[in-house]
Amino acid sequence: MKKIRLVRAASLALAVILSSVMVTGCKGNSAAAGSENSAKTAESGTASDMVVTMGMGSAWADLIPYNGASGGYYSQLVLELLYDRLFYLSMDGTVTPRNADSWEISDDRLSIVFNLNKNAVWSDGEPVTAKDYVFAARMITNPACTANHTFMYSILTGVDKSGKQSKTAEEVGAEAIDDYTLRYTFQGPISEDVTFPSYMYLYQPLPEHLLKDVAPADYVSNTLWNQPVGSGPLVFESTIAGSELVMASNQKYYMGAPGFSKFKITVMANSNMASSLLAGDIDLAYPPMSVDDINSLEGAGNLNVAHMEVATQPYMLMVNNLSYSDPRVRQALDLAIDRDAICKMLQKATPLESPIMVGTKYHDTSMTYQYDPEKAKKILEAAAADGSIDLIKGITLHTPSGIREKVANIMQQNFEAIGLKTEIKVEEAATMFAGFYDGTTEMGLVNMTMQSNPMYLKSMLTNEAASFINWPDSTWDDYYNEFMKAETDEDRVKVVMDMQKEWREQEPIIFYAGTYEDYAFNKRLGDGIGLEDIGLGNLPVWTWKIQN
Incomplete structure (x- = not known):
């Protein structure tokens, strides 16, 4: 927490x-x-x-x-x-009412009904109703709409993986049962631990009374956004x-x-x-x-x-599978990183090994880091002997400027100590991330916000769409799907524990430090x-x- x-x-x-x-x-x-x-x-x-x-x-x-x-x-x-949201999401995963006073998830976990607050109004005085949420889902998922933040609707029925309508607007899984009762229907079972923080907390209404005559293709360019009416x-x-x-x-x-x-x-x-x-x-x-x-x-x-008092800003080394698909390369890099030296440089930080937030029920307390350059060198030499990495050519470590550039300098020393020539390339974050997609970024230093949701990394690990690490198979998607289908809390915890065991072997992303806000x-x-x-x-x- x-x-x-x-x-x-x-x-x-x-x-x-x-x-x-x-x-x-809170709930409410x-x-x-x-x-x-x-x-x-x-x-x-x-x-x-x-x-x-x-x-x-x-x-x-x-x-x-x-x-x-x-x-x-x-x-x-x-x-x-x-603009309002259906509920308030705390960093520790707690969900409490906001525009929705309460909600009920169906027994099969394929739908959820939200009971909306009847006192909510738009800033022009018009009431906020369930129809505004349905309108938002249909407008944003329309293939002609150019809004760029549509992924959260990809879990609804009638919507594809990109967040766009599969067929018609009426088939999108959003329904106004009455003015203040809203139902969403999903393609697969949902989990409050995952679905709420990764998708539904971003659901916001749109004022249907002001946008109903606007073509989806004109949504982003509409003049309403010069003087927006919100709730x-x-x-x-x-x-x-x-x-x-x-x-x-x-x-x-x-x-x-x-x-x-x-x-x-x-x-x-x-x-x-x-x-x-x-x-x-x-x-x-x-x-x-x-x-x-x-x-x-x-x-x-x-x-x-x-x-x-909990480190929620993880620093990570992402290794592109288009460059290095052999897990031994990532294992060697993990063992070579002097996390204590990096944390000392960061001043207020703690070493990390697991992608799961410390203190949550999903965290495997045995996921502790090792700093073992000799072992790292042996693993790396074995991978090089099999052609998985060229130690003479070496690697390029991409990083934005600032504190991560200082981290890169420490890692450069760590990697060269195990026989791996390392070049640092300082560039804009956007350029580095674009390079992950096309393969020009071999490795890069990234930081983000860690969530209590144990599946928060799904979009970075999936092989179902383009991802930064270009993972080649369904390993991590399988854990996600198993988690979502689990019927008890005990079963969900077991899934995440098993995932962390696999993480030790595969090291898809190397977590090395967490900082405090x-x-x-x-x-x-x-x-x-x-x-x-x-x-x-x-x-x-x-x-x-x-x-x-």
Whole structure:
């Protein structure tokens, strides 16, 4: 389970403020804004007049639901504030009501009925109904629709593996039983542990009353997205593309209006966030802060510092099977990596070997790492003798710049110590990932968010479609299918334990370190503000206990 520890700041502020800031652009969470200092409380001093500002390290892709995949978690976070979700998903896997008050899964686990909250309304006052969810499913899965985030609908009946309709819209497995009762029907049995966090938590309604006459081919280009009408806790006001977004508190939000007036997102360099927090120019920052920045903020009188106590940011070495299909190559690399040295360099990190989140019921505690260069060298030489790798030609290790480049330098030393010539190639992440598909990336350093869902890596391991590691057979898809068909919790745990045993032998992706997330935020936002779940694009602003 993921935990958060809140550190109370000392009563005195730091004696020295960092240099000047450059701001760039349960079962049941376009014009510029005005010139006021947005992180300061307005003159009246009441929470209702407060403007909260969040610094964000990268821009969201756009404000179009189901089209934010290229913006990753940044887009998910923005879209979650403007558009509602059926339920609230916590990082530890807990699912609690949001737009759906309750739900029932059929005995055969092939369908689920959601009972919607009858008080939910769009920001133009129209009610949010089951028909809006059905409309969304049919619009986004239409082959003519160019929205790029359709994979979550691929589990519905009437939809193919790409997330597009197999035949007609009416055959898509989404049905409005009545205005506030919604049913989804699936191609195979679902699991709350997998289906909710990997697919359904991204289901959002679309305003049918505004889009019903829009052709699917015109969905992305529709002018509605210049002034979007949403149903979430915040209401769109204005934006400067790529640098700023201003939203107002939704006073009609059925879970409770946020206790501030406006919420402003400002895109800025990560290196400026600590000084901006100290100065009070921003109230919180995303993504998580570096260890050095967090250390500089400890003890600041205006800030709370939140430390996550479970490592959920895994660092991985991905090996392309188009280059190296012999598992002995991956086994040798795994044994050669000095995880302790890497974790020391990362400062706040722990060695990893398993892809399963530590502390969950699915984690095999015997999955411990070994650092054994001599054994690694023998395994590698045997693989080379069989022609699986050319030690003289060596390998190219691809990595984005920054902290992973430093990791690559340590790995280069590790691999050359076992007789493997290693060249480091620093490039943009997008270029590296494109190379995985076409085979030009042999190996690459990747990091992501680990989930409590034990099958969260399915899309990276599958051989049913193009994947980064180009796995050649159905090994990991078979474990996924077996997990989904298991009828008891005990059976599901056994499937994942068996999968981890196979993982030791195959090493499809080499996990070597996990880092902890740290955040700092202004005390006036309250104590617990849900930052432990922000990695899933969640920010429950309606729950904040705003302090004057």
